[in-house]
Amino acid sequence: MNKPTSNASRVLSIDVFRGIIIFTMVFVNELAGIADVPQWMKHLPANVDGMTFVDLVFPAFLFIVGMSIPFAIQARANKGDSALEIFKHIALRSLGLIVIGVFMVNAESGYDAAAMGISMPLWTLLMFIYVLLIWSNYPKTLSPAISLGAKLIGVAGLVMLWWMYKGPNDTGMTTQWWGILGLIGWAYLIAGSLFLITRQFASPATQFFTLALVALALIGLFFALDKTALASVPVLQTLAAANGNHTHAAIVLAGVILSQLFYLPAFAASRFKNYLVFTSVIVLLAFASWQVSPISKIWATPSWALFSVFFCCVIFGAVYWLVDVKQQRAWTAFFEPSATNPLLVYILPYIVLSLCGILGFYLRPEFFNAGLAGILWSLGFACVIMVIGAGLTRMGLRVKL
Incomplete structure (x- = not known):
């Protein structure tokens, strides 16, 4: 079996990256209700060829899910779980995310x-x-x-x-669009299963290239179903209806690949060279795909996925350099609750807002509904949620699928 690390159960760089993503997700979710903010702080419409940092948050979550997969699977293997038992765990976790996602999206509309x-x-x-x-x-x-x-x-x-x-x-x-957690669940099920399969039969190098080819094939499937008549074939109509899931799974697999490049012993000696090569190839593929596919988060296009992977690689590289190379770790304590208890921190704002709704209390004062005041409110709200999450985590409340 290929071990991603020697014995560490958690990796601080990955935890910090996850914490940053969750914090940003809470911030942009609150910011979505603020008027008169710059367009670069909002999601771009589906038909606009481009992306903002807000359009990067969801794929970054997918990416960090992928970075965690090798460690999670290895931890279960260390406990003696068979491949079938690990797959059952992946399937149950995916089902949990899908169920929560469907309930959350129905609570929002419909x-x-x-x-x-x-x-x-x-x-x-x-x-x-x-x-x-x-x-x-x-x-x-x-x-x-x-x-x-x-x-x-x-x-x-x-x-x-x-x-x-x-x-x-x-x-x-109804399933509507599955919700954020539901989409993550489907992508995790696809990518986690593929990684589990390659892990059983491939050497580290073969596994790396196999996963890379599979990720590109999933992105290629988008083109095949979107740009050709294949989507009219009855057996492929279901795949075409869920085209974004293929792209999302490819982003998760990209996270798996980067995690292996950094932490698998077989690649450790040439970690930085491999990282630079991988990141360079991704950005070249992103620009190439942009020539035939617009950048659109809503449509989950290949160019959006590849640019998202590139930016995630750059951000994680910076986090790794600060945390592991420069040993600058004091600042990471702020992100600990969302790093180790991400699902709780993610759902906390919805719990707070539902409580306010029951009490007939509008949480955000009118002064903070627009402009710079609204941006500052959203930042403060995200910080408060982090503090509450930290307190609940210390009290022993942890949510784990």
Whole structure:
């Protein structure tokens, strides 16, 4: 088996990168409700050929998921899990992300408030309570019966909320666009499974090139289904309908590849040379694909994916240089809660806002609804969420799929 590191269970550079991404995601989510901010601080429309730093946040999350995959799988292998048991774990984690994503996206839109038995803020708060019951990391000192009972209550609660949900014309919950977490779940399932397969049968070098070719093939599939008549073939229509999933999975695989280049012993001796070569190839491919494919996050185009991977490589390279080469680590403590407990920090703003909705309290004062004041509010809001996340983490509340 190919080990990504000798024995470390966590890598500070990866944790810090994850923390930065989660912090930025909380910031831009709050910023989305602010008027009169520069366009470079907003998502670009689907038909605009370009991207802002906001359009980089989601692919950066995908990328860091990929960087973590080799360590997560190796940790399970070290415990004696078989390949089948590891795949079951990947599938269950993916299912959890998809389920939470679908519930969250239905809480945001598609509901008929008048037909619901309870208010939408209460429905949303209950949903997150049940999510916490199912996926919280219970202490080992707690009775297994109590842990199992709490999880079963959570499952029953989500089923109840699904039954209560009413959309237009008495419809129920729909997948809509799966939500951010749902899209991550699908990409993780595809990329994690592919990595697990190559890990069983390939040497480190062969594995690297196999994953690179698979990632390019997934991006190529976008062209095949989008630019040719293949999408009209009945058996391929399902793939065409979910074209973005292929691109998202390719971004995850790119994270896997960079993680291997930095931390797999077989590549450690020439780490920096390999990093420069990989990053250079990615940016060349990005510019090449841009000639035939516009940059669009909404459409999940190949050029957007490749430019996103390039920027992620550059950012991670800078983090690695500061943390591991220069040993500048004091500043990393701020990102610790979102690094080690990312799902909790991600859902905290939604929990806070649903509580405010129940109480009839508008959290953001009107003065901060636009312009520079709104930007500063969003930064402050993200910092407060980080502090709350740190406190809850110290209290032992951890959410882990």
